[in-house]
Amino acid sequence: MTTGTTSTGVRARVRAELTAEIKAVARRHLAEHGSAALSLRAVAREVGMVSSAVYRYFPSRDDLLTALIIDAYDAVGAAAEVADAGRRRRDLHGRWLAVCRAVREWARANPQEYALIYGSPVPGYRAPQDTIGPASRVSFVLLGIMVDGSASAAMGPAVGGAPAHTGGASLQVSAALRADLAGLRELGAPGVSDTVLLRGLQVWTQLFGAISFELFGHLHGIVHDYDAFFDVQMRRAGDLLISGH
């Protein structure tokens, strides 16, 4: 019995396991006491290590939080993806609403994790490179809806991809912003017009604005039927996104 380990040695395996366990305990502490109260020493205590040992796995408290942030982005992204996939592709309204509800449900089930990623960044904010991938999963789901709608011409007015004339006489879009939209289109929204992209960004901010307001207490005393409020708001947003209202 030289080394019964698989390709990776036993050391690497227990390291992966311990890393996961630390993260799991930290996630529980986060859910129970909030990100501000997340104590590296406390999770170390619960894992059965001394605090300094944790630093072998996460070089700092911020890095632990970053790992939790990435997981949170992945979780909400996955929720959005399965909700989107659960609808017929042509059912744009249904897809939009399903994604909205899935994101909100995830947020309500994991409020502290939601606050971690969509609340105020803890310090002067810094988004490590490895967060932007997971962070954009929800956005890509949304772009997917716009792409499918634009391809089938089911999307409201101004479906043409040409950014030359911006729809009617309604709005002037600066060259810089038009370039941003072009970049977005190239990134994952081929064939989606500027107008539709702008509508998408509009409902995007509205989706997370509504969830944040609800979770952070800004609707307290104003709205009581949160479910109905969210539904009607997102339905309206869906109309705006797809039909142009």
Add this chain to the structure above:
Amino acid sequence: MTTGTTSTGVRARVRAELTAEIKAVARRHLAEHGSAALSLRAVAREVGMVSSAVYRYFPSRDDLLTALIIDAYDAVGAAAEVADAGRRRRDLHGRWLAVCRAVREWARANPQEYALIYGSPVPGYRAPQDTIGPASRVSFVLLGIMVDGSASAAMGPAVGGAPAHTGGASLQVSAALRADLAGLRELGAPGVSDTVLLRGLQVWTQLFGAISFELFGHLHGIVHDYDAFFDVQMRRAGDLLISGH
């Protein structure tokens, strides 16, 4: 010279001054290092007191933060009010856009204070009773625009105050939500229809959603011309609010 003090004794006056000074220093620390790093001891050090003395003025760090929160709400509320008052009353679009820009400008000038009030609440959130007044100032400005628009019939479709039939066949609104809207109308939006109120709530969440996304970095790498983006988004939101698009 018995006591040259005015009505309030000298004690009360220096207490008020010291309270203000502590708050001012704390606000500076907040702006420079963020709410998480706000240290009562550091503030005390700079004011020239020992840490325990500060507790004579603010019973805990949270109470200090609450005081800053109230001030922040008041500041952004005042900014919105002067912006609103700077426009002709009948210029609904102008008022809306001016308020949006004022809020955003304040937020960009005081990002940490914005994060304090519109970001994630630090613990499991609790809104002390004395914050809800200042917190609602911006909302009341918005309601004012809707009231004026509804009164002059300048607001889009479904201006009638009757909540019986909800505009067209577009949306079903639950009884509970209709009651919420009625409460809102009674609170400060007389004569504003359900439909318009819903539109108002929609653009309200969109306004703060857009600002939060910008300040919290969620538009990073996607939008570069923040000014133009915000303007076009809020213009679109204004169309939705006033014209019903």
Add this chain to the structure above:
DNA sequence: ACGAAGACGAGAGCAGTGCTCTCGTTTCGG
């Protein structure tokens, strides 16, 4: 006008934090 009562500031102290450094032990790889 005075003396009790309360407000106040300073200091020490407690429990907790993030993080660093050192020091034996264990595992891995050449």
Add this chain to the structure above:
DNA sequence: CCGAAACGAGAGCACTGCTCTCGTCTTCGT
């Protein structure tokens, strides 16, 4: 097989919020 690297434990530093005590000073009722 043995040097090198990874690891866990422990001590320690500087810092935090908060409490308690103890003299001093203002205020207010008598």
